[in-house]
Amino acid sequence: xxxxxxxxxxxxxxxxKLMKRIIIPLLFTIVSYxxxxxxxxxxxxxxxxxxxxxxxxxxNEIKLDVIDLLFQPALSLSYERISDSYSSFGGxxxxxxxxxxxSVSWSDRFTISPFYRFYFLNKKDFGGAGFFVELFSKFSxxxxxxxxxxxxxxxxxxxxxxxLVDESYFDIGLGVGLGRKWINKKGIxxxxxxxxxRYLLGETAGADDMPLGVDEVFYDNRPEVTFKGGLxxxxxx
Numbered sequence: 001x002x003x004x005x006x007x008x009x010x011x012x013x014x015x016x017k018l019m020k021r022i023i024i025p026l027l028f029t030i031v032s033y034x035x036x037x038x039x040x041x042x043x044x045x046x047x048x049x050x051x052x053x054x055x056x057x058x059x060n061e062i063k064l065d066v067i068d069l070l071f072q073p074a075l076s077l078s079y080e081r082i083s084d085s086y087s088s089f090g091g092x093x094x095x096x097x098x099x100x101x102x103s104v105s106w107s108d109r110f111t112i113s114p115f116y117r118f119y120f121l122n123k124k125d126f127g128g129a130g131f132f133v134e135l136f137s138k139f140s141x142x143x144x145x146x147x148x149x150x151x152x153x154x155x156x157x158x159x160x161x162x163x164l165v166d167e168s169y170f171d172i173g174l175g176v177g178l179g180r181k182w183i184n185k186k187g188i189x190x191x192x193x194x195x196x197x198r199y200l201l202g203e204t205a206g207a208d209d210m211p212l213g214v215d216e217v218f219y220d221n222r223p224e225v226t227f228k229g230g231l232x233x234x235x236x237x
Contacts, residue, residue: 063234187236
């Protein structure tokens, strides 16, 4: 009994010395290091430093879509204004030079597309970079084929006569897109983006809209859904 009590007293003294001389200083060192590390992270990600980086690179950006240029051919230029490291706004201009009926040709001939973006993830690296969500509108001037059907309800005509006419139209679309942008310290940007939207106007012909003698009108190749996207290379200034 007495021997066990002595052992317990010795063990308690050893434990107290270990706590005071080794464990407590070690914990203090770990906590101090962690606090220093957190402070360093905060300095790196400080909003004032991000603003300085944005101002250094510039808040304006011009981009060229290489996919449209190579495969249409078409020219798609974009301007983007960086509001801050979290958001931006701008607009795209699309001009289609493809006059044939190729399967890779869009029906759009000329398009203006204003947009607004929200940046996430790596947006604090240089501002206006990283993963983004885009809200866009589209003002499109395009071509489509219209079918005019004559004699559909005339019993004296054996078969109706169909006339195909290429016509131009205007439509407005709204959509949303997702994308990712990378930027280096020289302000060169690379961007990949895909968006989808819907045209709002459409067109259906009533009796008052049909030319004289036409029984039905069918609008072929006029899309209800619109797409936006590509691979772009740009410069921040």
